[in-house]
Every structure is written in structure tokens, then in C-alpha cells.
Amino acid sequence: MDTSDTYTRRGLLRTGTGAAVGLAAAGATGTAGAQGSAYEGYLEDEGTWGGETVDATGMEQVTVRVGAQGNGGNFAFAPPAMVVEPGTTITWEWTGEGGGHNVVSEAGNFESDTYEQAGETFEYTFEEAGIEQYFCSPHKSQGMKGVVAVGEDNAEGDVVPFGAQPDFGGYLDDVPGFEGGAAPRRGQEEVGVDVGAGDGGLQFSPVAIHVDAGTTVVWEWTGNGAHNVVSEADEFESERTGEEGFTFEYTFEEAGIHRYYCDPHKGQGMKGAVVVGDDFPTLTGNVLRTGAVWAGAAVFGTVALLGVAAYQELFGEGSLTEY
Structure with a gap:
């Protein structure tokens, strides 16, 4: 579906935010070429980055998670790329997953100690x-690896606003190291997920992804044990194998949240999810905990743009009370 001129939830929130706080966000139309060239290709081997830069302008302090799910384990910063205004303080907070991590500037501007314990911070x-x-x-x-673009003019790739976290209904609560959210993979025709990732080879990586309708997800086996991929809704089921390099694919056409698991290891938390399109249940709040004020500005900027009646017709009569 062509959403370039269509009033979608995602598009309206982006437009409303511009009206509220004067920010312009580019549409999410990432391509593999754009991802590779952005930031001089620095993030092209960062497995969780989908070519999107999170817009954190207008915020005095932002939190980045250290040891988030990604890159074959808990070896990612979340989000990997963001744009802020000069004077913004970024606080890196350790998840306690993936062993010892530190935060080191390529330019030598800062360097943290190496920590393993959850809750450690560096700013x-x-x-x-x-x-x-x-x-x-x-x-x-x-x-x-990660990137901070300071100043709106320095943001590269697709600049996207903070969005509400998908509500997985507790399905992924027992997945080791998973802290919510979905890795952005929109604008791509084909997306890969590793099967048998993590220290014990009992994880999907990324655990959750966000794609467009029509995207084909390709699961690829790492060779770390015998696994399969089974849809909770009986949409798909792969064979069980431990063969390294084996692949299984499925094209997602329906919007919503699609949950799946590995049958032999479901009880150990080997589960995943694919979020498709714009129409899916969300949690109250934002991907980054410090983004609540930004979310409110987005909503009420949209109300100002459309009027209350039009907003409620699109988002539901109870939508304004969620904030």
C-alpha cells in the first residue's frame, strides 16, 4: 500500500509532532544502499540497525541501553543511532547481559569503564x-557500535520519531535478555533472523522485528543445536534441524503481531515475534523511557492539526485518555 499521501497512524503522528515541536522527520523508506552509506558506513555491520535514526531532539536527557539483544547475543546498543540537540546528555545504562561492555568514542572524546552488572551507568x-x-x-x-548525530542537519538515514512499544502480551517475558521493543526493519523486502543465537544457542536474534506488510523473513540456522520455527497461529512451521546455514522463509502479509517459537526449547524462552505494519497493540509509553513528553507532544500536535473529531475517528474515542 502506498502511504506517502495517506493518513496513517504513523504518518499522522509524524506530521502532528512537526506541528507541536517544529521537527521534520523523513519518511521511513530505507534501502540497503542508504544504510551502507549513512554515517560513512560505520553501522553497516551492526546487526540491529535498519537504517533508521531515532529523533531525540527537544530532549535534555536520553537513555541508551548497553548489552541489548542483537549481533548474535546481547551485543548491541539500543537504539544504535539517534539525533539530539547540542547540550543533550546521553546516559548509557547496562542491562547486565552479554558479559562486560564499555562505551568508547572513536574520536577519543569519552570512554567508560567496563561493566557487567545491570544498572551501571555512564553519561x-x-x-x-x-x-x-x-x-x-x-x-x-x-x-x-553506535552513532549520535548532534544537530538535526547531521542526521543520516531515515529519521523516525519515538513510537509506542509493541504489546506482546507477556509472550516474550521469559526470553533471556529481552527488554521490549522491536528491531526496526521496515523498508526492506527481505529480513534475516538467526536461529540458535546467544550464549547457549537458544535464542532467535533479533528476538522481535518490525517490518512492512509483504516482507519476507528468512530464518537462518547457526548450527548451535536442533531447532525449528513454529507459528503460534499455525501460519507456518519449519522442519527441525541443526544444520548450519539451513534457511526457512515466510512472507508476512497481515498487519499485527505474529508470535513464534522453537518447539524443543519453548520452555527455555526460545521465542520470537514479527510486528507487521502500523496496526498492532501497543503499550502506554515509549521505546525510550525519557520520551514520554515527546509522545504527548506528538499526540496533541496531531489533535491540533486534525481537530478532536477527526483524531478520534482515526485513532478511537478513548485514544486521548491514554496519555
Whole structure:
């Protein structure tokens, strides 16, 4: 479906946010070429990055998770790329997963200690406009890298607003290291998921992804044990195998949240989800905990643009009370 001129929830929230706080966000039309060239290709081997830069302008402080799910384990920063205004403080917070991590500036502007314990933090205030590239020393070769674009003019790739987290209904609560959200993979015709990832080979990576309708997801086996991929809704089921390089694919046409699991290891938390399109249940709040004010601005900017009646017709009569 062509949504370039259509009033969709995603598009209206983006437009409404511009009216509320004066921000312009580009449409999410990422391509593999754009991903590779953005930020001088720095994130092209970062497995969770889908070519999107999260818009955190207008916020004084933002949190980035260290040791998030990705890159074959808990070897990612979440989000991997964001744009902020000069004077913004970023706080990196450790999840306690994936072993010891640190945060090191490529330009030598900052370097944290290496921590393993959950809840440890490190912060840095970005005063000058530009692009800051950083990494985790122990896991840089695995793709554990990030970018902070300081100043709106320095953002590259597709700039996207904070969005509500998908509500998985508790389905992924027992997945080791999973902290919510879905890896952005919109604008891609084909998306890969590793089968048998993680330290024990009992995870899908990424655990959850967000794709467009019509996207084909290709699961590829790592060779770490015998696994299969089974839809909770009986949409698909692969054979069980431990063969490295084996693949299974399915094209998702219906919007919503599609849950799946590995039959032999479901009880150990080997589960995943594919979020498709714009119409899916969400949690109250935002991907980043410090984004609640931004979300409110998006909603009420949209109301100002459309009027209450039009907003409620599109989003539901109870939508304004959720904030």
C-alpha cells in the first residue's frame, strides 16, 4: 500500500509532532544502499540497525541501553543511532547481559569503564554539532557500535520519531535478555533472523522485528543445536534441524503481531515475534523511557492539526485518555 499521501497512524503522528515541536522527520523508506552509506558506513555491520535514526531532539536527557539483544547475543546498543540537540546528555545504562561492555568514542572524546552488572551507568553531554561514533571494545568486531548525530542537519538515514512499544502480551517475558521493543526493519523486502543465537544457542536474534506488510523473513540456522520455527497461529512451521546455514522463509502479509517459537526449547524462552505494519497493540509509553513528553507532544500536535473529531475517528474515542 502506498502511504506517502495517506493518513496513517504513523504518518499522522509524524506530521502532528512537526506541528507541536517544529521537527521534520523523513519518511521511513530505507534501502540497503542508504544504510551502507549513512554515517560513512560505520553501522553497516551492526546487526540491529535498519537504517533508521531515532529523533531525540527537544530532549535534555536520553537513555541508551548497553548489552541489548542483537549481533548474535546481547551485543548491541539500543537504539544504535539517534539525533539530539547540542547540550543533550546521553546516559548509557547496562542491562547486565552479554558479559562486560564499555562505551568508547572513536574520536577519543569519552570512554567508560567496563561493566557487567545491570544498572551501571555512564553519561556524556554533547555540546558541539557533528557526528559521534562509538563502540564497545570487547565486542566491536561483532558489530556493537553506535552513532549520535548532534544537530538535526547531521542526521543520516531515515529519521523516525519515538513510537509506542509493541504489546506482546507477556509472550516474550521469559526470553533471556529481552527488554521490549522491536528491531526496526521496515523498508526492506527481505529480513534475516538467526536461529540458535546467544550464549547457549537458544535464542532467535533479533528476538522481535518490525517490518512492512509483504516482507519476507528468512530464518537462518547457526548450527548451535536442533531447532525449528513454529507459528503460534499455525501460519507456518519449519522442519527441525541443526544444520548450519539451513534457511526457512515466510512472507508476512497481515498487519499485527505474529508470535513464534522453537518447539524443543519453548520452555527455555526460545521465542520470537514479527510486528507487521502500523496496526498492532501497543503499550502506554515509549521505546525510550525519557520520551514520554515527546509522545504527548506528538499526540496533541496531531489533535491540533486534525481537530478532536477527526483524531478520534482515526485513532478511537478513548485514544486521548491514554496519555
